[in-house]
Amino acid sequence: MEEKKFDFNSLIGFVLLGAIMIWWMYTNQPTPEELAAEKKAKTEQVQKENEAITIQNGENTTEIAIQATDSLSIAKAQAQLGAFAYSATLADAETVLENDVLKLTISNKGGQIKEALLKKHVTYDSLPLYMIKDNNASFNIHFNTSDNRTLNTQDLFFEPSFSKDGENQVLSMKLKVSSSQYLEYRYVIKPGEYMVDFNLRSQGLNQYINGNQPITLDWNLDAYSHEKSIRYENQQTETYFEKGDEDIDYLSVGKEDDTEESDVNWVAYKQHFFSTILITDEAFKTAKLTSSTLSIDEEVDTTFTKAFTLKAPLALEGGELNYNMNWYIGPNDYEILKQYDRNIKAVVNLGWGIFGFLNRYLFIPVFNFLQGFIGNYGLIIILMTIVVRIIMSPLVYKSYVSSAKMKVLKPEMEEINNRLPGKENAMKRQQETMALQSKAGVSPLSGCIPALLQMPVFFALFKFFPANIDLRQKQFLWADDLSSYDSVFELPFHIPMYGSHISLFPILASVAIFFYMKMSQSQQMNMQQPTQEGMPDMQKMMKMMMYLSPIMMLIFFNMYASSLSLYYFVSNLLTITIMLIIKHYIIDEEKIHAKIQENKKKPKKEGKFRKRLNEAMKQAQEQQEKQKKKK
Known part of the structure; x- marks a missing residue:
């Protein structure tokens, strides 16, 4: 058999053909623009194929245009959502x-x-x-x-x-x-x-x-x-x-x-x-x-x-x-x-009952009126406080007059207290004291009622200022926000119930309320009847309140709206001023004493309530005497 020899010329031909093919492929490859166009065409073709996919739901068939490119995700949506599968697209x-x-x-x-x-x-x-x-x-x-x-x-x-x-x-x-x-x-x-x-x-x-x-x-x-x-x-x-x-x-x-x-x-x-x-x-x-x-x-x-x-x-x-x-x-x-x-x-x-009523029909209208021509909200609060104090000043006057009357009668009430000592005379002592007050035309309640009438105003404004959005982020003096606390110093530690800052308006309000309580204590002591045996010592209770109220104000109001502390500070200052004016320039104790003496000489018609009270006290006294005899 003839032996085959290596054909060198054929090898050269294959190499040349390969080179020519590589050159042709390189020179005829698509440009980036042509590749992008081809990709876009394929995407559009897929979308067209999927536009008429039908979602089956029981016997109802609804044809909906969807933008899915994956038939598997559509099938999954159908399985999970049923008739609501369109949502997934x-x-x-x-x-x-x-x-x-x-x-x-x-x-x-x-x-x-x-x-x-x-x-x-x-x-x-x-x-x-x-x-x-x-x-x-x-x-x-x-x-x-x-x-x-x-x-x-x-x-x-x-x-x-x-x-x-x-x-x-x-x-x-x-x-x-x-x-x-x-x-x-x-x-x-x-x-x-x-x-x-x-x-x-x-x-x-x-x-x-x-x-x-x-x-x-x-x-x-x-x-x-x-x-x-x-x-x-x-x-x-x-x-x-x-x-x-x-x-x-x-x-x-x-x-x-x-x-x-x-x-x-x-x-x-x-x-x-x-x-x-x-x-x-x-x-x-x-x-x-x-x-x-x-x-x-x-x-x-x-x-x-x-x-x-x-x-x-x-x-x-x-x-x-x-x-x-x-x-x-x-x-x-x-x-x-x-x-x-x-x-x-x-x-x-705004509070319930009378408190909400006062806020809706008195304090909001007054605040809105002042807001109409005053841009400084701190001044609005001060003017509003002055208006409230002027309205309440007759009650302060009434309370002070009652205090002065009781002060004039106090020596006579002490005389009754000394003349009838002991628990066994408690009923008779009370009866004579009430008779003296009735003749003089004086009632201990006449001093308490004005103070009670001021309480609704106190609680109404306690609700009004923190709820008033018009005070939010309004500045006054050192307070950058009257709806929040007015910090003047940041503490390096946190005090429970007090906070980690010091507010100045609560401090000023606490000082003012301390002096107001001190003056009120003096006034109440004039009205207070002599302490009787077995009865609590009101003087000690008043002293305790005089110190406790400012401390509570200082602690709890440190976090409260500075507008509220500003109101109480100004309000107490004005009340102290009004009380001093009434005491030194309006009330004449000598005239009050003379008036009481005239009243004592006049025949006093006993009211139904007083009559029933006296009869009840008399019966109680008789019952007490009977029990003594039995003993």
Whole structure:
């Protein structure tokens, strides 16, 4: 057989052919622009192929345009969400509704408010004031489907549709099964309003929602801290709600509280100066409310004050949901809140009964009048204090006149006390003392009643100043915020109940109240009858109060609103001044003495109450004498 030899010429040919092929491939490769165009064409082809994917749900077939590029994810969405699978194909985006006071950011996910910014207010450290931000709130409807799925709207994506109705901005958020079958949240924001219309309704979902299982609304909020003192802010932060016919109630401001109520018209997560309120035209049949304190530690830089929750079952009408609601997200301004015919002004705690009456119909109008032409809120407080003291000065005068009368009678009452000593004469001693006072036309109660009449004013203003948002972040002298404490010195340590700072207005108020109590003690000692055997020593009790009241003021008001301490400081100064003027320039003790002597000479008609009292004392004395004889 002939032996094959290596063909060198063939090798050279193969090498040349390979070189030519490599050169041709290199010179004919596509440019980057051509590659991008090819990739775009392929993507568009995939989208076209998937546009007509049909979602099967029982006997109903709905053709929906979806933006998925992965048929596996579509199948997974169908398995998890059933008829609501369209939700899984939507993007997570946001829509902004805003006017000149409020900015709301609504998320496609859950169709709920993701951010709520109050544009005309800032935090105590001048940061934007958000009521809702960074997932501190959630609004969710929990329901079961007819094919035994459990869904939460906060996990599903809504389709937004923005429009305008005149000057109103309207946002419709729909959780769709089809174009005619959906759950809708409809928001309407109006110019200059903190109140937002909110409609919750469904259409064509009666065949998809299981009406035999509860449909529950869950609304949760962790309240941001906006003020300087988190402890003081917590004392003003609580859940308010209206049930039945304008019956206002609230949860405790303590660490934890909960309740379950019926026929609830609105629920307010009320903070010190701002509230988030959910109002419904059709009352929730039941509502479970909880409130818990997240932090009260002044030493820790905390974000939240309290955590609020609401759970309320929603009722179906003809198999559909239909609730007309409102959101109020704004300041606790009494003048703003009273404009709405839903009684939400009750979240401004002006006190109950006579205290609230005085605030609503006396102090708020006076404050608003002064505010109309005076820009310095410290001066407004001082002028308001002067007005109150002038109004109350007749009561101070009445009290001082009674004190002077009792002072004149005191020697005669001491004579009776010395003439009838011992427990066995206690009844007779009291009877003669009362007879003397009756002849002279003097009553110990005439000095107490004016003091009691001033108490409603004291407690009304105790509620008025801390609740007044107009004082928030208003400066006066060294106080940079009249709604908070006026620190003049920061302590390097924390004192329980007092804090880690020193406020000056409470110190001044404590000094003023000490001197006021000292003068009042002297006045009361004139009115006090001689201490009788077996009776408590009122003088010692008054001395104890004289020292205790300023100390309590100093400790507890160190964290309170500086406007309140300023009021008490000025009020006590004015009262001391009025008392000195009455004592030295108005009251003449010699004339009072002469008048009493004239009264004693005149026949005194005994009143029915005095007559009955004397008869009762006489009977008691006779009974006492009988018991002595038996012994």
